[in-house]
Amino acid sequence: MTIRVLLADDQRLVRAAFAMLVESAMDMEVVGQAGTGREAVELARSERADLVVMDIRMPDLDGIEATRLIAADEDLAGVKVLVLTTYDTDEHVLEALRAGASGFLVKDTKPAELLDAIRTVAAGESLLSPGPTSRLIARVLRAPEAPRSGGPEGLSAREREVLTLVARGLNNTEIAESLGLSPLTAKTHVSRIMGKLGVRDRAQLVICAYESGLVAPGDTGS
Numbered sequence: 001m002t003i004r005v006l007l008a009d010d011q012r013l014v015r016a017a018f019a020m021l022v023e024s025a026m027d028m029e030v031v032g033q034a035g036t037g038r039e040a041v042e043l044a045r046s047e048r049a050d051l052v053v054m055d056i057r058m059p060d061l062d063g064i065e066a067t068r069l070i071a072a073d074e075d076l077a078g079v080k081v082l083v084l085t086t087y088d089t090d091e092h093v094l095e096a097l098r099a100g101a102s103g104f105l106v107k108d109t110k111p112a113e114l115l116d117a118i119r120t121v122a123a124g125e126s127l128l129s130p131g132p133t134s135r136l137i138a139r140v141l142r143a144p145e146a147p148r149s150g151g152p153e154g155l156s157a158r159e160r161e162v163l164t165l166v167a168r169g170l171n172n173t174e175i176a177e178s179l180g181l182s183p184l185t186a187k188t189h190v191s192r193i194m195g196k197l198g199v200r201d202r203a204q205l206v207i208c209a210y211e212s213g214l215v216a217p218g219d220t221g222s
Helices: 013-023 037-047 063-072 093-099 113-121 130-141 158-168 171-180 183-197 202-211
Strands: 001-007 028-034 053-054 080-085 103-106
Touching: 001 037, 001 113, 013 093, 013 113, 028 037, 028 053, 037 053, 037 063, 053 158, 063 080, 063 103, 080 113, 093 103, 093 130, 093 158, 093 183, 093 202, 103 113, 158 171, 158 183, 158 202, 171 183, 183 202
Parallel strands: 001 028, 001 053, 053 080, 080 103
Antiparallel strands: none
């Protein structure tokens, strides 16, 4: 299946470079390019993209608000957003994830890694750029005034185990191997946890796990 990609960045040269890269992949095609957040929302609706590669800082409507509008539109329920940021310390990354982005990468990511990230997010997984993740989590824990997701109190013991592994970055297959489950059962657990906590995707599950104290920064489970 071909992944339909929409590129949103206010710099034409950046969009052109990304477009060449995406078109070089046999399993992807560029279905539109937007220079503002508002154009990104409009094109997401008209072109039925599977995934939007979204710059955070854009004129007219920034990438955070554009992401929020896409995530809130029931007609765009299947559209994923992968946020790109210039700096891995960007203070708006957390806002983008809360708005509904399924992951983020810094712009100096290697081309092959960007293509892999598109495939990962399009497949329904979340993706957090490794470098900024610890800083992102630390920022969550330092911001008690930030709106919080529902806590894990209503989860079963097994669901709490699964959520902990999601927060540590394991995919469904790895969770299944760790807990002695089938991949389908692991996937079902993750879906149920999302429903109970009222979150959109795995990226928001990670935030919820850290906010609630279920997982602490630096906790690898070893």
